[in-house]
Amino acid sequence: MTASNLPRDESRTVHFDSTAHLMNRISSQLASQLSLVSLNGRRRPEPPALVVVAHGSRDPRALSTVRTLLDKVRALRPGLPVHLGHIELNEPLLTDTLTALGDREAILVPLLLSRGYHVKRDIPEMAAETAVRARVAPTLGPHPLLVEALYARLVEAGWRTRMNEATRRQSAVVLAAAGSRDPESKVDTGRTAQLLSDRLGVPVVPAYATTAAPRVQDAIEALTANGRTRVAIASYFTAPGRFATECAEAAPWMASAPLGTHPAMAGLILHRYDQTLATPLPTEPALASA
Numbered sequence: 001m002t003a004s005n006l007p008r009d010e011s012r013t014v015h016f017d018s019t020a021h022l023m024n025r026i027s028s029q030l031a032s033q034l035s036l037v038s039l040n041g042r043r044r045p046e047p048p049a050l051v052v053v054a055h056g057s058r059d060p061r062a063l064s065t066v067r068t069l070l071d072k073v074r075a076l077r078p079g080l081p082v083h084l085g086h087i088e089l090n091e092p093l094l095t096d097t098l099t100a101l102g103d104r105e106a107i108l109v110p111l112l113l114s115r116g117y118h119v120k121r122d123i124p125e126m127a128a129e130t131a132v133r134a135r136v137a138p139t140l141g142p143h144p145l146l147v148e149a150l151y152a153r154l155v156e157a158g159w160r161t162r163m164n165e166a167t168r169r170q171s172a173v174v175l176a177a178a179g180s181r182d183p184e185s186k187v188d189t190g191r192t193a194q195l196l197s198d199r200l201g202v203p204v205v206p207a208y209a210t211t212a213a214p215r216v217q218d219a220i221e222a223l224t225a226n227g228r229t230r231v232a233i234a235s236y237f238t239a240p241g242r243f244a245t246e247c248a249e250a251a252p253w254m255a256s257a258p259l260g261t262h263p264a265m266a267g268l269i270l271h272r273y274d275q276t277l278a279t280p281l282p283t284e285p286a287l288a289s290a
Helices: 019-034 060-076 094-100 117-128 144-157 165-170 183-200 216-225 242-249 263-277
Strands: 049-054 082-086 105-110 133-136 171-177 204-208 230-235
Touching: 049 060, 049 094, 049 263, 060 082, 060 263, 082 094, 094 117, 105 117, 105 263, 117 133, 144 183, 144 230, 144 263, 165 171, 171 183, 171 216, 171 242, 183 204, 204 216, 216 230, 230 242
Parallel strands: 049 082, 049 105, 105 133, 171 204, 171 230
Antiparallel strands: none
């Protein structure tokens, strides 16, 4: 199999970790083709492509994580064309991915956790530069599936699922996010923090690596001053990177890993796709945000 036979989003740089990975990819592609043929031999209409839109990162672990996550999405929905596009820093760029799709229909699912400039401006403007008939899905957060992933990552890091009352009164979590100047981003992150607090039974304070306040270190110090001496960092990042690393290093107690390839992430991407697909199209032909 050559790079030209692979999905367009992976034709520039292809890494197969093992023979099993290669065989899984071949099987997924074959299942995708067979799913387009009905029992009477006629070709079914191909569903709109799913284009997962990642921000991009200079950290090579981020691209590897996103590619693995997309493999999980493909495994959950073999007949669905799944592509990857980046806003910046990594290839393929979103405009390149969409250009390769021609004028077909696509649903763009941002691999972003809250509303902000990228979702409101960058992604629609990049899509408008191409012929693709695009709809932009909501961001992944806030959503209960993210809370389950955050909870699981904290437990992996050592969070106790059962605490006595004395330990609970000493414990708290800082939900460490990237940060944005958009006030709706803070609303979304705050909602996730509240949902996680309900799940854990301890205070969860949203804080940011950059741009927005409070900063992660400030939130840690405020909680400690109020008697919360066991402060954990919940990494509210989709993949490893500089901000996630810096926030984890600030943890006075424990820090969870980024959301990464947790199964809830793949399920949530497909949920946003289905949600947008079920949303009626606008009466006038225009790029729509679900």
